Amino acid sequence: MNSPGIVLHDLTAGYGRHPAIHHLHATIPCGALLAVAGPNGAGKSTLLKVLAGELKPMTGRVGLPPEYRQQLAYLTQQPTWSLDFPVDVHDAVAMGCWPWLGPWRALNEAAHRRVAEAIAAVKLQGFEHRPLQSLSGGQLQRVRFAQIIVQDARLILLDEPFNALDESTEEEFLALIRRWHDEGRTVIAVLHDLERVRRYFPLTLLLARELVAFGPTEAVLSAEHLERARHHAEAFDEHAAPCPLPADEEKDEVVHQ
Ligand SMILES: Nc1ncnc2c1ncn2[C@@H]1O[C@H](COP(=O)(O)OP(=O)(O)OP(=O)(O)O)[C@@H](O)[C@H]1O
Numbered sequence: 617m618n619s620p621g622i623v624l625h626d627l628t629a630g631y632g633r634h635p636a637i638h639h640l641h642a643t644i645p646c647g648a649l650l651a652v653a654g655p656n657g658a659g660k661s662t663l664l665k666v667l668a669g670e671l672k673p674m675t676g677r678v679g680l681p682p683e684y685r686q687q688l689a690y691l692t693q694q695p696t697w698s699l700d701f702p703v704d705v706h707d708a709v710a711m712g713c714w715p716w717l718g719p720w721r722a723l724n725e726a727a728h729r730r731v732a733e734a735i736a737a738v739k740l741q742g743f744e745h746r747p748l749q750s751l752s753g754g755q756l757q758r759v760r761f762a763q764i765i766v767q768d769a770r771l772i773l774l775d776e777p778f779n780a781l782d783e784s785t786e787e788e789f790l791a792l793i794r795r796w797h798d799e800g801r802t803v804i805a806v807l808h809d810l811e812r813v814r815r816y817f818p819l820t821l822l823l824a825r826e827l828v829a830f831g832p833t834e835a836v837l838s839a840e841h842l843e844r845a846r847h848h849a850e851a852f853d854e855h856a857a858p859c860p861l862p863a864d865e866e867k868d869e870v871v872h873q
Pocket residue numbers: 631636654655656657658659660661662663
């Protein structure tokens with residue numbers, strides 16, 4: 617049977633007892649190229665954390681095709697490595713092999729080839745032995761993209777991937793994202809630049825804590841929906857009393873289909 621895709625069913629998630637996203641319903645088809653848009657604080661990163669399995673739903677559930685749980689690459693908004701840790705470009709990119717090779721394992725020939733190809737794809741040849749501390753913000757972002765390439769995942773989650781990138785580098789990475797899409801991977805990216813979203817992303821999910829709209833980008837990014845998203849974000853009360861949580865047995869989590 618074909619997988620229905622990634623199913624968000626009545627998904628509520630947040631921090632402590634404060635939901636950041638409320639009661640989301642959507643089915644994201646496998647192979648989708650989806651932008652997640654919305655104002656600051658709308659819950660976009662929170663949604664990606666739940667999809668990546670880093671944050672558990674408070675209620676509701678996420679249904680992921682089983683192969684996605686093992687083959688998931690996640691570019692967080694901020695790098696998760698410490699720049700105090702002495703690692704060079706080659707070794708940082710090679711960490712992208714860990715999901716399929718195992719952590720700290722010696723690279724086999726295929727892994728060496730993949731790392732070299734990824735470094736070439738992000739135009740960091742010659743930088744292999746440079747320590748990460750010595751790189752610019754844009755070069756560091758290239759290293760993070762190379763890690764994603766090496767992972768060769770079916771589901772790719774990108775949280776504001778164009779941070780610190782100039783326009784031509786952004787175009788390069790948009791072309792890479794398009795290639796991932798052409799290869800049948802599912803790509804979900806949090807983006808703020810709505811013109812980029814209109815040009816490159818066929819599907820959009822517009823969030824403002826609640827789901828404002830989900831579907832073909834042109835229809836989702838209508839003036840009416842954008843106004844509604846802005847209004848919801850402005851109306852949100854950060855100091856509202858926490859939501860009562862249901863009894864533990866009523867909670868759902870990320871589940872495999
Ligand atoms: N670790 C955390 N602990 C407590 N609250 C958090 C945490 N992370 C996020 N939040 C809160 O959850 C809400 C949603 O945050 P989130 O980062 O998901 O929004 P966003 O749409 O990605 O925002 P932005 O566009 O500004 O990056 C915000 O009110 C934020 O302050």
